[in-house]
Amino acid sequence: MEETAAPHPNKSMPESVETDSAYTTGKRRWTDEDELEADSDTDSDEISIKSTKSFEAQNIEYVLENGRRYCNDTYFMPNDEAEQTRLNITHQICRILFDGKLTNVSLAKKSPRILDIGAGTGDWAIEMSAEYPDATIIATDIGIFDNGLGSTIELPNVSFQLDDARDEWTYHEPFDLIHLRGLAGAFSDWPSLYKQAFRHLAPGGYIEIIDADPAADSVAFPDSGDSYLSIFASAMRSAAEAAGHPRDLCHLNPSVLSAPGFIDVRVKERTVPVGLWPTDAREKTLGKMVLIALLEGVEAYSLRQLTATGNWTAEGVRDLCEKVKMEFLTAGKMTCVVKTVTARKPFVRSMMRKNDMLQKLMQLDDETKAQEV
Numbered sequence: 191m192e193e194t195a196a197p198h199p200n201k202s203m204p205e206s207v208e209t210d211s212a213y214t215t216g217k218r219r220w221t222d223e224d225e226l227e228a229d230s231d232t233d234s235d236e237i238s239i240k241s242t243k244s245f246e247a248q249n250i251e252y253v254l255e256n257g258r259r260y261c262n263d264t265y266f267m268p269n270d271e272a273e274q275t276r277l278n279i280t281h282q283i284c285r286i287l288f289d290g291k292l293t294n295v296s297l298a299k300k301s302p303r304i305l306d307i308g309a310g311t312g313d314w315a316i317e318m319s320a321e322y323p324d325a326t327i328i329a330t331d332i333g334i335f336d337n338g339l340g341s342t343i344e345l346p347n348v349s350f351q352l353d354d355a356r357d358e359w360t361y362h363e364p365f366d367l368i369h370l371r372g373l374a375g376a377f378s379d380w381p382s383l384y385k386q387a388f389r390h391l392a393p394g395g396y397i398e399i400i401d402a403d404p405a406a407d408s409v410a411f412p413d414s415g416d417s418y419l420s421i422f423a424s425a426m427r428s429a430a431e432a433a434g435h436p437r438d439l440c441h442l443n444p445s446v447l448s449a450p451g452f453i454d455v456r457v458k459e460r461t462v463p464v465g466l467w468p469t470d471a472r473e474k475t476l477g478k479m480v481l482i483a484l485l486e487g488v489e490a491y492s493l494r495q496l497t498a499t500g501n502w503t504a505e506g507v508r509d510l511c512e513k514v515k516m517e518f519l520t521a522g523k524m525t526c527v528v529k530t531v532t533a534r535k536p537f538v539r540s541m542m543r544k545n546d547m548l549q550k551l552m553q554l555d556d557e558t559k560a561q562e563v
């Protein structure tokens with residue numbers, strides 16, 4: 191992971207050439223026809239096309255599978271247009287939820303350095319760049335998005351970089367905030383990710399993690415214990431467990447953050463309404479938006495995860511998704527729990543002592559100068 195701004199993917203995006211390796215793995219070049227086919231074919235589970243779009247300079251491939259587009263062969267969430275829209279909506283939900291704020295930590299520095307891991311559509315990083323024009327923001331992802339890593343818009347203080355957060359981080363300067371949102375299920379080894387984050391934070395710097403996942407029982411409604419939703423959630427959990435990327439929210443447990451040395455670990459759980467049942471106008475808006483995001487998310491969360499087990503067909507998954515969606519539409523007071531964790535790296539004692547001494551020396555110097563005048 192190089193700190194320098196990565197070459198802009200779209201700028202060096204060549205017309206991809208079918209490669210032998212892509213061909214032999216049964217993948218083929220993603221063409222405009224594929225795009226059309228994907229658009230018109232999302233309901234056809236029979237066809238499990240695997241196509242790739244290869245940005246040769248960055249060696250990026252898109253994989254088309256069961257009518258959804260993915261950034262690689264393994265990460266379970268799609269990155270196609272429908273998913274990008276869902277991410278745009280969830281970003282707006284978070285803004286309402288946090289009373290318009292983009293982060294739950296207070297950034298004291300005038301020019302903070304910020305790292306957004308798994309930036310997706312880049313909404314958060316882009317809006318942070320407007321709110322903190324003096325900040326330096328690095329937004330990373332393993333996939334290309336229309337407005338994130340794949341955008342042609344250049345912002346002076348945001349650098350979108352293609353980076354896998356599981357790799358060794360090689361940033362040269364520490365960050366004041368490391369932000370991770372919606373990454374439940376992305377990593378098998380959260381402790382080692384947190385260790386890297388700790389190492390790459392400045393003393394006093396923050397980490398902020400935000401997650402909600404229906405697979406982790408975040409969503410509930412009266413009698414949801416005995417529902418298609420519970421079948422859906424437990425199927426996803428066992429599939430994720432088998433894949434070695436647990437779909438739970440254990441990475442938000444304070445002990446996991448304290449282990450590498452984080453202090454001031456604060457967990458906030460917000461129970462958000464889902465649907466039109468709230469009477470309060472703000473809650474109703476929130477409920478409507480969360481319902482839309484969930485209806486769109488049901489398939490996104492599960493299709494690849496479940497079909498990868500070999501125990502589910504795409505048709506079977508879609509059938510279950512329809513039943514879950516129907517429950518969502520008819521459920522009474524449905525809610526969704528969103529969890530936020532913030533923690534900080536302690537200030538180093540010796541550094542504080544050094545600063546104290548430096549300040550005393552400067553004070554002495556000033557006093558001596560004053561006496562000399």
Ligand SMILES: C[S@@+](CC[C@H](N)C(=O)[O-])C[C@H]1O[C@@H](n2cnc3c(N)ncnc32)[C@H](O)[C@@H]1O
Nearest residue numbers: 277308309310331332333354355356371372376
């Ligand atoms: C559900 S999306 C959330 C996007 C964004 N953080 C947001 O809140 O809108 C998860 C993102 O994490 C990215 N991701 C998954 N695994 C990753 C990894 N190992 N390194 C970096 N990004 C990753 C995915 O490509 C995807 O864009």
